[in-house]
Amino acid sequence: MTVLGRLTERILGLPAASTSATSSAGAGAVGVARDLRVPMADGVDLLADLHRPRGAGPLPAVLVRTPYGRRQALVRVLVGVLARRGFQVVVQDVRGTGGSGGDFRAFHDERADGLATLAWLRAQPWCDGRVATAGASYLGFAQWALAPYADPPLAAMGLGVTASEMVGSFYPGGALSLHNTLVWSSLMGTRDGRPLTHARRVRRAMRHLPVGEADTAAVGRPEPFFREVTANAERREFWDATDHSAAVAATTAPASMVTGWWDLFLRGQLRDFEALQDAGRQPRITIGPWGHDLKALRAVLLDQVSWLDAHLHGDAAAPRRAPVRLHLQGAGRWLDVERWPPPGTEPTPLHLSHVLTWDGDASGAEPLAFTYDALDPTPSVGGPLLAPGRGGQRDNTRLERRGDVAVLTGAVLDRDLDLIGPVSAVIHVRTSTGHGDLFVRLSDVDPRGVSRNVTDGVLRIGAPGIVRAEVEMRPTAYRFRRGHRLRVLLAGGAFPRFARNHGRGEPAGRAVASRRVRFEVHRDADHPSSLLLPVWRG
Known part of the structure; x- marks a missing residue:
C-alpha cells in the first residue's frame, strides 16, 4: 500500500485494508495493466486499465466507467480503495474521453458501450465471469445504462449520488x-x-x-x-433513449445507494430505490446531510466497499443493516427505517391563508401578488448546486425582503415537528402573460428570525387564466424545533439556478426579449393553495 493511499484512507476515515485477497499476495500488492483496448460493435476501441492482486487466478471484476479520465484524482481514489482491498478493478474511459476512440455524446452511448464492455470482460481469462459495478454521479448513470440489460445479471451495483435518468435534473418542473x-x-x-x-x-x-x-x-x-x-428544453423525446428508469424495477442485481438531501439527483435516486423496493428487491440506501460534493465521498466509498465485500468476497456481515439509513436534519441524528417513505409518515396540508395554517381557514384571503422581471431576476440562494460553498442550506433573510417575492409565515411551534418524505405544493396561480416559472420554497425560521431553506421546487407555467400548479418539491428529512416557525416563499424564479423565464413563451435556449410577469396566487375557498408535508409521527 502506498503512503499516499494510506494518507487518503486515513483522511477519509476508511478502515484498513485487510481482505483475504490482499493478505495472500501481501498488503497493497496490486499489479496494473494499462491501456487495454476494448472493442465496440462499431469498430471503436475504448481504453481501460486493469488493477488486480499480483499472482491471483481468475477473479470477479469491478467495472468503473468514467468520462473524467481513468487516472483523474477522484477516480484514482475510488479505484485505489477497491484495489487495495483485493478487488479486481477495470476502469475505462467512456467513448470520446481520455484515450478512448469515438466522440463523447453525454449519456447517449453508455448502454451499447457498457454491454460490449461487459461481454469483453466476461471473456477474459483473468475474470471468473462475475462482474459488479461501482462509482458515483455519471459513473453511476453508466451502471444504470448497463445493469437492466445485462444477461446474466451483474453481481452487485454501488450507486453513489446518481439516478437512472438525468433528464429530470436538466429540466426540473420544466424549467431549465x-x-x-x-x-x-x-x-x-x-x-x-x-x-x-x-x-x-x-x-x-x-x-x-x-x-x-x-x-x-x-x-x-x-x-x-x-x-x-x-x-x-421543449423536446424531451430527444432524451428518451437515455432514460433507463422504466427498466429499474426489472433489475435483479443487488443495489446499494448513497445520496444526500442536497444532491441534485436526490429525487431520481429515491424513485429508483422505491421502484426496486416495490418490485420485491432488497436494495439499501443511505441519505446524508451533504450535496454533490466531497462530503459524500467518504460515505460512497464506505458503502461500496462493504457492499462489494458482501457480494464478491462473501462477507456475510456487511449487509446487516436497515434498508434505509437517513439523517434527520435539524435533529443531528441518524434513523434506520425499513422503507422509503418511512412508516408513520402522514401527508398533511399546510394552507396558504392570511398566514400559514394547518386548519384550512381561507375566508377573506386576497390573492398574493408579486412581479417578476427577467432583467432583474429573483436570485437563487442555496439548494442543490454544483458550487462549493454556495449550495445546501443558506440564510434566506435578504431574499425574503425583496419586492418580487411573496412570503407567508406560520405560528411559533409549541413542539418539535419532523418531516420525512416527499413534499409537494398545489398553488392556484395566474400570470399576466400566460407564461412564467413558479418557485416555491419552505424554510425554517429560528427564534432570532434567521430563515434557512429546507426544500423547494419549481414549475414552468404556459397557460392563461388561473392554473392549478402542482409543484414537486425536493424530499426531505428535517426537524423544525420547538420555538421555530415555518415559512413559505413564492417567486417567479431562482436565478441562476434556473434560467430566466422571459414571459413570452419562446424556446428557453433562444429567448432574449422579455416581458415583466405579474403573478397572482389565489388562496380562497374556491382556489385553496397549500403544501403537502410528510409529518412523521414515528
Whole structure:
C-alpha cells in the first residue's frame, strides 16, 4: 500500500485494508495493466486499465466507467480503495474521453458501450465471469445504462449520488437547470488539457443571452452537451433513449445507494430505490446531510466497499443493516427505517391563508401578488448546486425582503415537528402573460428570525387564466424545533439556478426579449393553495 493511499484512507476515515485477497499476495500488492483496448460493435476501441492482486487466478471484476479520465484524482481514489482491498478493478474511459476512440455524446452511448464492455470482460481469462459495478454521479448513470440489460445479471451495483435518468435534473418542473448544466458542461469542455475555466467566468456567463450560447461565453467555444440541453428544453423525446428508469424495477442485481438531501439527483435516486423496493428487491440506501460534493465521498466509498465485500468476497456481515439509513436534519441524528417513505409518515396540508395554517381557514384571503422581471431576476440562494460553498442550506433573510417575492409565515411551534418524505405544493396561480416559472420554497425560521431553506421546487407555467400548479418539491428529512416557525416563499424564479423565464413563451435556449410577469396566487375557498408535508409521527 502506498503512503499516499494510506494518507487518503486515513483522511477519509476508511478502515484498513485487510481482505483475504490482499493478505495472500501481501498488503497493497496490486499489479496494473494499462491501456487495454476494448472493442465496440462499431469498430471503436475504448481504453481501460486493469488493477488486480499480483499472482491471483481468475477473479470477479469491478467495472468503473468514467468520462473524467481513468487516472483523474477522484477516480484514482475510488479505484485505489477497491484495489487495495483485493478487488479486481477495470476502469475505462467512456467513448470520446481520455484515450478512448469515438466522440463523447453525454449519456447517449453508455448502454451499447457498457454491454460490449461487459461481454469483453466476461471473456477474459483473468475474470471468473462475475462482474459488479461501482462509482458515483455519471459513473453511476453508466451502471444504470448497463445493469437492466445485462444477461446474466451483474453481481452487485454501488450507486453513489446518481439516478437512472438525468433528464429530470436538466429540466426540473420544466424549467431549465442553468447553473448545474453550465458548470458541468464547462468542466467537460475543458477536459482536453486547456486550463480549467475559472469559476467566476462561468458564473458571469450564466447572464449571457441567449442562454443557449452561454457555453461560448464560459469556455470560448460551443460545448455539445450544453447545446443539446438548451436546444431540447421543449423536446424531451430527444432524451428518451437515455432514460433507463422504466427498466429499474426489472433489475435483479443487488443495489446499494448513497445520496444526500442536497444532491441534485436526490429525487431520481429515491424513485429508483422505491421502484426496486416495490418490485420485491432488497436494495439499501443511505441519505446524508451533504450535496454533490466531497462530503459524500467518504460515505460512497464506505458503502461500496462493504457492499462489494458482501457480494464478491462473501462477507456475510456487511449487509446487516436497515434498508434505509437517513439523517434527520435539524435533529443531528441518524434513523434506520425499513422503507422509503418511512412508516408513520402522514401527508398533511399546510394552507396558504392570511398566514400559514394547518386548519384550512381561507375566508377573506386576497390573492398574493408579486412581479417578476427577467432583467432583474429573483436570485437563487442555496439548494442543490454544483458550487462549493454556495449550495445546501443558506440564510434566506435578504431574499425574503425583496419586492418580487411573496412570503407567508406560520405560528411559533409549541413542539418539535419532523418531516420525512416527499413534499409537494398545489398553488392556484395566474400570470399576466400566460407564461412564467413558479418557485416555491419552505424554510425554517429560528427564534432570532434567521430563515434557512429546507426544500423547494419549481414549475414552468404556459397557460392563461388561473392554473392549478402542482409543484414537486425536493424530499426531505428535517426537524423544525420547538420555538421555530415555518415559512413559505413564492417567486417567479431562482436565478441562476434556473434560467430566466422571459414571459413570452419562446424556446428557453433562444429567448432574449422579455416581458415583466405579474403573478397572482389565489388562496380562497374556491382556489385553496397549500403544501403537502410528510409529518412523521414515528
